[in-house]
Amino acid sequence: MKRLTFLSTTCCALVLLALTGCKSINLSMPTSTKSSNIATPLVEKRETLMATGYAVISVQNSRNPAQQRLMAIRASKLDAFRTLTEQVYGQQLDASSTVADMVMLNDTFRTKVEGVIYGAQLVSITPVGEDTYETTLSLDKEVVQDLRLLFLGQVAVKGR
Numbered sequence: 001m002k003r004l005t006f007l008s009t010t011c012c013a014l015v016l017l018a019l020t021g022c023k024s025i026n027l028s029m030p031t032s033t034k035s036s037n038i039a040t041p042l043v044e045k046r047e048t049l050m051a052t053g054y055a056v057i058s059v060q061n062s063r064n065p066a067q068q069r070l071m072a073i074r075a076s077k078l079d080a081f082r083t084l085t086e087q088v089y090g091q092q093l094d095a096s097s098t099v100a101d102m103v104m105l106n107d108t109f110r111t112k113v114e115g116v117i118y119g120a121q122l123v124s125i126t127p128v129g130e131d132t133y134e135t136t137l138s139l140d141k142e143v144v145q146d147l148r149l150l151f152l153g154q155v156a157v158k159g160r
Helices: 002-019 065-089 141-159
Strands: 047-055 092-100 101-112 123-127 132-140
Touching: 047 065, 047 141, 065 123, 065 132, 065 141, 132 141
Parallel strands: none
Antiparallel strands: 047 132, 092 101, 123 132
């Protein structure tokens, strides 16, 4: 009998000891919409640059409609890369204006974009309307810093 009492007392003590580490969790939905109650995301959202390019199908240099479509897709992708390059490196702008007798005779703008893009992700290629394709690219901002350093290194080497 003493042995049974000792076992039951020991079991009760172990159960109580194990339960002291437990905590009740409130599973009810919060009623407040404060930002402090919103759970933080498990996956961190990374900042990216987005660029969109466009191309018209009917102006592509081919008589075959299927080839025109493929060429427009390619042209819209290149336009998106150009836009992305402008965002990373900027744009060189040359402008000249000619004025005579307070009348504008000639106004010319020329832009140039130069750079290297790697690591861009293709987000989408979609037809817009009946005669245009749209391509969207994204580029992680951490890659942008690497690209700029690479470009500055190339400029320094060319300048020697």
